[in-house]
Amino acid sequence: MSSDDERGTEPGQQPEAEQLALIRETVRTAKVPRAKPRTWRGAALAAELPVARVVVNKGVLHLDQFFDYAVPEELADEAQPGVRVRIRFGAGAHQVRGGRREGGRLIDGFVIERRADSDYSGPLAALAGVVSPEPVLSTELLTLARAVADRYAGSLADVLQLAIPPRNARAEAKPSPEPLPPPGAPEPGTWQRYAQGPAFLTALADGASPRAVWTALPGPHWADELARAVAATLSSGRGALVVVPDGRVAARLDAALTTQLGEGQHALLTAEAGPEKRYREWLAVRRGAVRAVVGTRAAMFAPVRDLGLVAIWDDADGSHSEQHAPQPHAREVLLLRAAHDKCGFLLGSTGCTVEAAQLVETGWALPLGADREQVRGSAPLVRTVGDGELARDGAARAARLPSLAWQAVRDGLRTGPVLVQVPRRGYVPRLACERCRTPARCRHCAGPLEAPQERELRCGWCGRGEPDWTCVACGSPRLRAQVVGARRTAEELGRAFPAVPVRTSGRDHILDSVPARPALVVSTPGAEPVADGGYAAALLLDGWAMLGRPDLRAGEEALRRWMQAAALVRGQDEGGVVVVIAEPTLRPVQALVRWDPVGHAQRELAERGELGLPPVSRMAAVSGRPAAVEAFLSAARLPPDAQVLGPVPLPVTDPARPRRPGDPPPGEPWDRALLRVPPGSGAALASALKETQASRLARGSADPVRIRIDPPDIG
Template sequence: MSSENGRDPGERGEQLALIRETVRKAKAPRAKPRTWRGAALAGELPVARVLVDKGPVHLDKLWDYAVPAEMDAEARPGVRVRVRFGAGTGKVREGRREGGGLLDGYIVERIAESDYRGPLAALAQVVSPEPVLSPPLLALCRAVAERYAGSLADVLQLAIPPRNAKAEAERFPAPPPPPAVPALASWTRYPEGPAFLEALAKGGAPRAVWTALPGPHWPWELAAAVAAALASGRGALVVMPDGRSAARVDAALTELVGSGLHTVLVADSGPEERYRRWLAIRRGAVRAVVGTRAAMYAPVADLGLVALWDDGNSSHSDTNAPHPHARDVLLLRAVHEKAACLLGDLGRTVEAAQLVENGWARPLEATREQVRAAAPLIRTVDEVEAARDEAARAARLPSLAWQTARAGLQRGPVLVQVPRRGYVPRLACERCREPARCRHCAGPLEARSNDSALCCGWCGQQAPDWRCVDCGSTRLRARIVGARRTAEELGLAFPGVPVRTSGRDHILDTVPARPALVVSTPGAEPVADGGYTAALLLDGWALLGRPDLRAGEEALRRWLGAASLVRGQEEGGTVAVIAEPTLRPVQALVRWDPAGHAVRELAERAELGFPPVSRMASVTGRIEDVGALLGAAELPEGAEVLGPVPIPVPDPGRPRRPGDPPPGEEWQRALVRVRPGQGAALAAALKAAHAARLVRREGEQVRVRIDPPDLG
């Protein structure tokens, strides 16, 4: 039915109602200015929603605060503020008020009205007008907190460095223009390499798992990928496992594109310089970042590439709650910000192999001919060697090692990798093989030099008159030989040859091309000018015999890192690995086939239901608290609870480590396993149950960790 003028009666009625509402508002008395304790509030958007910098998951909410008029201009979203947190202040969306006093926080947004009907406390102070929490960074930190069942405040503490007023006062110049598209250089050694760089330079977002060839070229190849992203007018972010590797990429990138386009974020820079560089990134003064783990949150504008080197390195897993891994954070950034992704390594982790297997990324690797040309010759104690030397398989330094070292020293430096640092870090009774322990704290006794007294590795007390408590013997034998003892033995065997050590206490960056023995622990190997002529990989049993799901993968990763510093087979480079030659990691090293090893490991994990095929979480605490949390959690359908099992009580006197139970308490740990695709639901269920227990103040502390690195 229609009216006389052709309009629908319902539409005409809506127009009349709108006119009446407009007239009513015009005649209504004007509202009085809003105040708080006599002080005027901001005229527009007088309510700030604040994320309070307090870590417990049950306080992981946004709180509403009134904005005083004098703070209106500076209280913008993203700035740091201080707020009164306690009874009668703020408002939590769900839950109850906790705590008291002034706390730091961030304004997330400004709104016109709060749905909390009680009085709102006002912001106490705007700490700085610098908007450090941008919407993309907030979204990333939320995603990380949800994935790892942690609080947003904990993630922000990892993502945003502490403020420095002096750095904020500095003015930064505009960034230089984008560089030209870099030359392909050594990327031509990989069949898909040129296509990857061309896609980056044209503004694309390719995803690749890159198995780099051994040798000195990978820092320049990584720098070329960054330069290609910069050439497209976008930013780039590269996360390295340590400052030494970051310095190598920094030098390569400076050589390739010059200075001014990128910066380095490492802990060694110091708080003020680190914050200054972080501000330069946030304000757009630099477009590319090379750094260590914390750099994964760097607020790079218009991000075009995220790259991670050596994703199997344990330093990429944060030791602070909620323990995010750099690989997962960068994968989230690649998805959220539609950026290209490059996971590079000399080897390949099982997680990277899964990304290739499910099609998320493409493999970027060289042909077998290129691998054979670049890799050194790998030798093991085979059947022929065992026939000549009956003790070859059991000896720490069989004749193969001596021959390899002697031949290599005729042409240049020789690398010796030892899994343990120190002199003799573990001793035992020669007669009964009982470990030698300190009488004071029961810690392990060790020898720090040939002529020093025995010393406890925990409390430091000396034990000059040690006697075995089981058999009464006073004679000791070495259970584990460290790097310094190895260096001493090699120095005696090769008189006149310089012996240098590199380890945690003193790490060498480079060594000259002169003949020398360089004894190093894994990860501390210096780079030799022109490459090492040979390498000895000792004590393979110590790496392969660890009771850990990743023991074989980790051993291969460390061996590849050392062997890649040796000259290629065409230049006479040789590596001798002292380990059982029939084991899979040893055979993967001999063939230089880390990708094949990762694929086979992934297949076994899938058959057994281990990560990364499944998702796991650990719940640790007292047995009754673990049971209560798991009983209250709404776990995904089909979730499997393994355990709980007791956690070994630390020996008295041993220094406490992260994850140790409080003194005097016996903790247990349960593992929760779910099918692929249920990881988000598992994290949400455990976080909700944990928060509910904290709100009700039930039981004692329980620790929840998603994707625990140690399943032993």
């Protein structure tokens, strides 16, 4: 076994990760004689291309490189590029003592290419075996995985573990069906509700590659519209890939695609399918038997042939962010695929993220939406109740529902079910101006201000104190917590409406749909079931809790959750009403009333541009024990324009909350530093962080340091 980076060191010196760049340059410029491949015991080698370049399935940064192995004669036919192989790897795998190979353990890898010779002059370890002759790693997938690893400061092996599902021998032994002929171009259908909708479908059917940010109208038609976009792409002889947040959404789109295309034209890649079925579907895609894919997060790497369209639905959903290293986001991976494969791109949602607004503002994608008349007819009537009105309302004090909400529920229950959205408990309060409720932010870095244990005011990002804070909007020096401790539960609503059945939908038990009969449906955000014919009304309770999350995206996320629930309500023309319990003057509430997610995202983007916040800038989070973070930052060769915010202590993790990747160990104090760079320096920042982390791992550093590029929660 050898590496391209093992030469150029002094005798007896261990190759260290900080020398990798110098070593690579030495290998490129020096005239190194290529050795004839040979193995430890002189075993017979393949007659042609006896060297296999292998990527090791071991996600360690300082081993993020290719290794050369000798190809034994008996494996010459099976050890082809893209197949899984078994190799000896580890301490002693490339040492000979007494004429016998020692050390090293058998692990998996992928053959990248076959070569006639090797850059390594010593004897090569031989491939131990071929796991399967099925080529699962194509050149296109390898290029994509490399780009994702570089963007997120991760290793190629980690990305390949996300991209290629585990092998299942029974699924692999079964042949995939013959590919069906492409369907005909679909009719526009409900795409006619959008000014540029029919033209978008026509462009896909003609073999063009349009790129659009689609603001979908409320209602159940989004799945059919996505299915028609896929059908238009297939009709041009190309493939299509759609990534959705979860299995429930995937099932709706799966049904719409089956209706539009018939059986056998698309594959469904979700974890709920089980390992054998999922691998069988994945193989059908790789073999070219199926050219359309719908799936959850991992499907972003699906090896669709002749890709003509990549699409993502609801890119703001947290499920699109991978929780395993290097934690890529499906939207960014699909953007990389669209740029590399020069294919069409469609980002769809009932809301609009700042990232989507940025794609339109830069001209990379075109907006795809309906006119105001269509929006007003499709969206429900939205009414608001502020906390001042709530405090003066006698009915609200008695029944914990304001009179307006009470009346909306009573009227709605006459004609159908009523949805009640209750936010999850446990949000940490965020501070805001007491008079105008403008969020309190640091004057130095625009981070959120906090007062831990009711002590002095300080920034949650850079740690600077703010003893003389005043509101930038109205000048008031007084602060308040944005979260009001109101708790509505399904039991209390059941007591308020004793003659009406109450159904709940949440993390432990999520309903897919409910009948059109009158009922109260209490749901947490994201778990709302679809009602047959739409809900007659909806209550969006405790808006302060949604808006009070200590995060830069609190307003955007609250608006998205509200619009997702309100989109399930009948349109205003059919009498649908939504009541939101939140301060009417707040920007997200006003955007909901006007049903204007695009305008909200554009204003958020403009403000973040002024403050230098993502996505206008690129950010990375470095967390670990305080001493480890300080040492990491001291050793890192950051870009000259990088700004370091912090480190500051991470909040203590709630022991009752399930642990997530990136959480500090329970009870252990960790610090976090945020690194910010302007546009154009994101690649340099990721490279510097990866190099520093590789150096630490090569030296065997005991203190863990975690790196997250584009952290979703920066405060």
